[in-house]
Amino acid sequence: MMDTEPTDIPGCYVLQAKVLGDPRGTFTKTFHMPRFEELGLRTDWREEYFSTSAKGVVRGMHFQSPPADHAKMVFCLTGEVLDVVVDLRRGSPAFGKALGFTLSAENGRGLYLPTGCAHGFVSMRDASGMYYKVTSVHAPDHDLGIAWDSIDFDWPVRAPALSARDAAHPRLSDFTTPFAFDPEGAAL
Template identity: 40%
Template sequence: MEVVSFDIAGLKLLIPRRLSDDRGYFSETFRADAFFRSCGDDVFVQDNESLSVREGTIRGLHFQSKPHEQGKLVRCTRGALFDVVVDIRHGSPTFGQWTGEVLSAANGRQLWVPAGFAHGFCTLEPNTVIAYKVTAYYSAECDKGLAWNDPEIGVPWPDIADHETLSAKDRKQPLLANLPIYFSWSE
């Protein structure tokens, strides 16, 4: 598995190797020892999956606050999506900066999103499925978010991004400037 680091500390792109033949391919999509070496000693406790029927569906930007903060290992198992992660660790040299990756069933790429980041995506194809492992159980009290289109962050979402697909919760998320301090930077 190839592991690529970003300018934003902590984020990793995992590119599993695919062994292909005329029948298709085989890929080892997760291996704990390799993950621990590359990303840290986080342990996954829950797997989640989400189907978005329409292309252009926007979900996020979401995170969980302490004491149930979550790291996420995200991949697309059907279709394609533009996956976005924003650093919300106060004091971080990259606070408010974002990165985005196209994750698809075809490319098999996975994004490691540690706690301290807001995460969201826009589907690029209909019937897209995103699957992710998380390091803490879901907690409604700790379920938080950030405005997906905050101009201070400046994510250039795909042209097909449709704000009409936002959930009621995501329509009311705060801007980064109004977000309480949930995470602090530590080297």
């Protein structure tokens, strides 16, 4: 069974999977539908992705806007990342708040992010592999982001490797959010 821990962002959970190991290697369950349903989390995954990043790479801060917005689940399968979430839902008690979590192959931690949160990370080791599940199909016209260095977060890098797309994202202070907080459906 997977343990979960709420964070200071409503609807965002740390997922603690059990990492079973023996001389052959490890086995980790990253999703358990009954547990997600018990917590009121979405299980209607539409796409899955995998990325690898060299040490010092920052990816983010990404999200999709309505009507293509999505909840997201992420795990680090190889290496280690400092994963960062920002609440973009106006009216949320955590609006604009950024939180960071160390995810690694060894610690078995993942994150569940509700719609209306931006997501990114910095790779702390070479070949850090991230696995993502999302509840909507990629929609290029709704695929947006905010500048990684415009949020209130103490990143452990000053001059990361960035994609041209990530380097061009607007600052959080210049972003007009399309997301509104719904206390009843905070995890959606």
